[in-house]
Ligand SMILES: [Zn+2]
């Protein structure tokens with residue numbers, strides 16, 4: 530095992546970050562140590578940086594594929610050299626929230642099972658994640674596909690909760706990496722569902738069509754017309770909002786059929802309240818759902834979809850760069866010039 534320091538991207542307060550050396554974590558019983566292969570930059574990481582929510586010293590990053598370099602006592606499911614996809618949160622399975630199917634609200638679920646975090650050359654996976662949620666990536670499945678297990682599981686949770694019929698129509702608001710991932714997960718999990726994607730940016734609408742969207746439109750009248758077309762004027766069975774906030778919620782309700790569902794899948798500004806016609810819910814049986822993160826069930830199902838090739842999110846990867854270039858990746862995402870940015874080990878780790 531390498532003895533050099535573990536280079537990490539550490540938060541420095543506000544949205545500042547820096548590459549800094551840390552000790553390589555010690556592996557305890559039931560744990561495993563992964564050498565980074567790729568880690569995805571996620572909207573939640575961006576949100577935490579933009580809002581200054583990450584304490585100085587925190588290492589963000591949680592969409593991880595790594596290679597096993599050390600195993601703690603008692604770990605028999607994996608071997609050194611295995612490629613592993615693993616999430617950072619695992620519910621307890623026994624509390625009230627878990628028993629009611631709200632596992633992502635479980636108190637235990639909040640604990641970060643990656644140390645120090647995913648934006649690091651070497652990442653310790655704690656025992657609960659190692660035992661219950663880690664998947665060996667089969668040969669033939671790329672790192673770039675497997676790294677989507679965690680974000681795609683979050684998407685699948687919303688898709689399953691919305692209960693879209695097999696021949697239904699869904700709308701995705703926002704064609705960033707999460708919006709386009711909704712499109713791909715919908716098509717993989719429910720191949721008969723037709724999907725319209727709504728985004729103001731023309732290049733992103735073009736990409737949505739290339740990735741299998743049945744329609745793509747600008748927000749507003751064009752979106753209304755496109756959804757009307759696909760549904761004979763009825764409106765969509767479900768609208769997934771990946772933009773966030775009160776305005777997009779209102780727009781989503783306007784695209785949903787009577788009895789249909791709106792799924793909120795984005796952070797809104799803190800404390801923002803919404804304004805919509807309450808009769809959309811009572812009188813017309815529309816539902817507004819929120820889903821947060823993904824749990825073991827969704828991760829397992831998504832992993833199978835990726836492993837079988839039914840779900841291939843790799844076209845969403847627009848940039849891959851070493852951890853040293855973290856700020857460059859962040860700037861590209863902020864400027865909407867990148868979809869999914871993946872980070873690879875630091876230059877120092879690659880050179881050693
Ligand atoms: Zn994520």
Ligand SMILES: [Zn+2]
Pocket residue numbers: 620621622623624625626627632635636637638
């Ligand atoms: Zn629980």
